[in-house]
Amino acid sequence: MRPTVHDIAAKAGVSLATVDRVLNNRPGVRGVTRDKVERAIEALGYVRDVAAANLAKSRIYPLVFILPEGDNTFMRGLAAEVEAAKARSAVERTAITVLSVPAFDAPALAQALEEARGLDPAGVAVVAIDATEVVRAVDRLREDGIAVVTLVSDLPGSSRDHFAGVDNVAAGRTAGTLMGRFLGGREGPVAVVAGSMLVRDHRDRLEGFGAAMAESAPGRRLLPVVEGQDDPGEVDRLVSNLLADHPDLAGIYSLGAGNRGLIAALERTGRDKTVCAIAHELTPHSRTALLSGTLDALLNQDAGHEVRSAIRVLKARADGLAVIGAQERIRIEIFLKDNLPVDPA
Amino acid sequence: MRPTVHDIAAKAGVSLATVDRVLNNRPGVRGVTRDKVERAIEALGYVRDVAAANLAKSRIYPLVFILPEGDNTFMRGLAAEVEAAKARSAVERTAITVLSVPAFDAPALAQALEEARGLDPAGVAVVAIDATEVVRAVDRLREDGIAVVTLVSDLPGSSRDHFAGVDNVAAGRTAGTLMGRFLGGREGPVAVVAGSMLVRDHRDRLEGFGAAMAESAPGRRLLPVVEGQDDPGEVDRLVSNLLADHPDLAGIYSLGAGNRGLIAALERTGRDKTVCAIAHELTPHSRTALLSGTLDALLNQDAGHEVRSAIRVLKARADGLAVIGAQERIRIEIFLKDNLPVDPA
DNA sequence: GAATTTTTGATGTACGTAAATCAAAAATCC
DNA sequence: GGATTTTTGATTTACGTACATCAAAAATTC
Numbered sequence: 001m002r003p004t005v006h007d008i009a010a011k012a013g014v015s016l017a018t019v020d021r022v023l024n025n026r027p028g029v030r031g032v033t034r035d036k037v038e039r040a041i042e043a044l045g046y047v048r049d050v051a052a053a054n055l056a057k058s059r060i061y062p063l064v065f066i067l068p069e070g071d072n073t074f075m076r077g078l079a080a081e082v083e084a085a086k087a088r089s090a091v092e093r094t095a096i097t098v099l100s101v102p103a104f105d106a107p108a109l110a111q112a113l114e115e116a117r118g119l120d121p122a123g124v125a126v127v128a129i130d131a132t133e134v135v136r137a138v139d140r141l142r143e144d145g146i147a148v149v150t151l152v153s154d155l156p157g158s159s160r161d162h163f164a165g166v167d168n169v170a171a172g173r174t175a176g177t178l179m180g181r182f183l184g185g186r187e188g189p190v191a192v193v194a195g196s197m198l199v200r201d202h203r204d205r206l207e208g209f210g211a212a213m214a215e216s217a218p219g220r221r222l223l224p225v226v227e228g229q230d231d232p233g234e235v236d237r238l239v240s241n242l243l244a245d246h247p248d249l250a251g252i253y254s255l256g257a258g259n260r261g262l263i264a265a266l267e268r269t270g271r272d273k274t275v276c277a278i279a280h281e282l283t284p285h286s287r288t289a290l291l292s293g294t295l296d297a298l299l300n301q302d303a304g305h306e307v308r309s310a311i312r313v314l315k316a317r318a319d320g321l322a323v324i325g326a327q328e329r330i331r332i333e334i335f336l337k338d339n340l341p342v343d344p345a
Numbered sequence: 346m347r348p349t350v351h352d353i354a355a356k357a358g359v360s361l362a363t364v365d366r367v368l369n370n371r372p373g374v375r376g377v378t379r380d381k382v383e384r385a386i387e388a389l390g391y392v393r394d395v396a397a398a399n400l401a402k403s404r405i406y407p408l409v410f411i412l413p414e415g416d417n418t419f420m421r422g423l424a425a426e427v428e429a430a431k432a433r434s435a436v437e438r439t440a441i442t443v444l445s446v447p448a449f450d451a452p453a454l455a456q457a458l459e460e461a462r463g464l465d466p467a468g469v470a471v472v473a474i475d476a477t478e479v480v481r482a483v484d485r486l487r488e489d490g491i492a493v494v495t496l497v498s499d500l501p502g503s504s505r506d507h508f509a510g511v512d513n514v515a516a517g518r519t520a521g522t523l524m525g526r527f528l529g530g531r532e533g534p535v536a537v538v539a540g541s542m543l544v545r546d547h548r549d550r551l552e553g554f555g556a557a558m559a560e561s562a563p564g565r566r567l568l569p570v571v572e573g574q575d576d577p578g579e580v581d582r583l584v585s586n587l588l589a590d591h592p593d594l595a596g597i598y599s600l601g602a603g604n605r606g607l608i609a610a611l612e613r614t615g616r617d618k619t620v621c622a623i624a625h626e627l628t629p630h631s632r633t634a635l636l637s638g639t640l641d642a643l644l645n646q647d648a649g650h651e652v653r654s655a656i657r658v659l660k661a662r663a664d665g666l667a668v669i670g671a672q673e674r675i676r677i678e679i680f681l682k683d684n685l686p687v688d689p690a
Numbered sequence: 691g692a693a694t695t696t697t698t699g700a701t702g703t704a705c706g707t708a709a710a711t712c713a714a715a716a717a718t719c720c
Numbered sequence: 721g722g723a724t725t726t727t728t729g730a731t732t733t734a735c736g737t738a739c740a741t742c743a744a745a746a747a748t749t750c
Contacts, residue, residue, distance in 0.1 A: 359728075359729085360728065360729040360730070361729085361730085361731095362728070362729060362730075363727085363728060363729075366727095366728090373726070373727055373728080374728085375726085375727060375728090378728080399735090400734095400735045400736065400737095401734070401735055402735080403734085403735055403736090
């Protein structure tokens, strides 16, 4: 049987109340006594039964998720994962509120953060936009003792506790290496389609992509980045133009969302088999395009992992506990048509 | 506040004891009453507080892991993950026993399964070998009501409850597609190094690799498979011979373990930059080789995920609960030098 | 050494569920 | 309608921790 508080009390020769005072560092214990108890804890290898502790505390963690609105599948998938977490809230002792804000709208996001603050939650998870007013709003939350985790897109200048997302420079590098190697001897320039250069993750991916391309395909020409606002229609228009302007286009790296537009443009023009296309995020559309060969590779961040990780970190921070960084690191997944997970993500 | 058993009792107009009888389907409840209670549960949206339930039951799950001995890093990593799970057993209410058996030894494995049966555990996780006596031993465990999960290597003919491992045909296909595309215009044959064609996962990988290579690099010559017994020394010898015999060798796919030998042979002969090498399993050695460019890509199955998934499935099966197949599916990870996780696996 | 403050002990209740016991009520059988 | 069986109720204890209260003991101050 694993040791309990009673065993510690017996071993240390003190009362249960004193053990409780030490365990929950309540005041009124002499240093000598505290040491005695701590030695007993050590000797017995006691670990607090969290289930029993939570039961006794009947603690719940009120959390707020702030997500962007908008017509792109990845963010809708992220929202779905938050809903799934909500369904688990009874088990996980969380109470999750979701706030939606217009995409790429820093003032609206800052306002939503203020609204979240009004709800006095234990923690807030937010898909960040890199703007000073957002940084200020996050810092205000932290000053109120509210834990903050950035989700998918980080906010490095702020005092956020943690970033639940991928290393986007590395993701861009990965795409660059794949593109360079997949192109092989093929001639022609490579295009890059982003959502918006105002968002940090897109800037980071571009940086990584450029660097890795320079290594794996030195001398290859990169066309100037075009920005599709993560909107399928806009991406379709931009890619169609690129294909028309560059009959020898060898590859396209789409580092943002709105890939339905990319896929549509490639397939409509019949260039899907000759242009090497690498994109981000596994969705039903991108999955189909990967299987048909329109897309050559797909980089992915697991939205479910990110949401679950964010919740774990927020809970830990609310309790003032440390998190194991390595365990909460989100991986950059590479999918080819051959290693797709069976269920549509 | 979320509803409790008391709320159900009040709502249904029955006693607490009756609610308990329904919830834990104990006998002695009329159909009418049972319905009344179930409607109340439904109406209130009651979900059992697992923490409280486990506390009350003070249930533990005795589990047995059967792992092969042998000098290869992957299996040692797997064993380390089981140890890590053992360290968590207080929290997870498990009691894990590990049995070691000689590698590739079916009679010894069957005997270990019998030994596990003698321990009367709730479940057994085993790295399977494809042999009739092993199938029989697994079936005997199942007849005794003991849950069985195969780990890493499956046993399709048996009555095992679940396989915690990757789809190895798909893994081979993934390697084949990568190899075909990475080779690009380069000439020369491609070699395949396996551990043993007697093991199912290696046969599966070879099958997938051949099929995908035929698609992505039609006409490319595949050399006959050589078998290195997952032993670094033997692999080194075999690869050295291959390199000597085929000065124009374009690629090597190592689908088993013992990659230290592969890496050593490539680097010693200075062919590490000209031969495209794809291997399995992320280890400190393969990680270094990927970063230095000796290996071009690495396929991986996350041993930690596999062990944790096996435990979840065994616990669920011991309680007669269903598992969500999709959630327990182990992914085939692709690593390039750019998307390696930060901590050495 | 008396008064004060600090530390410790003893004890009880609560969290939500499991499981057991015994008595009471209701249904069923003949 | 009485005997028997089945169903239901009432109540208690337990799991391991948190937290509060009050009394007793020890240490500290002057």
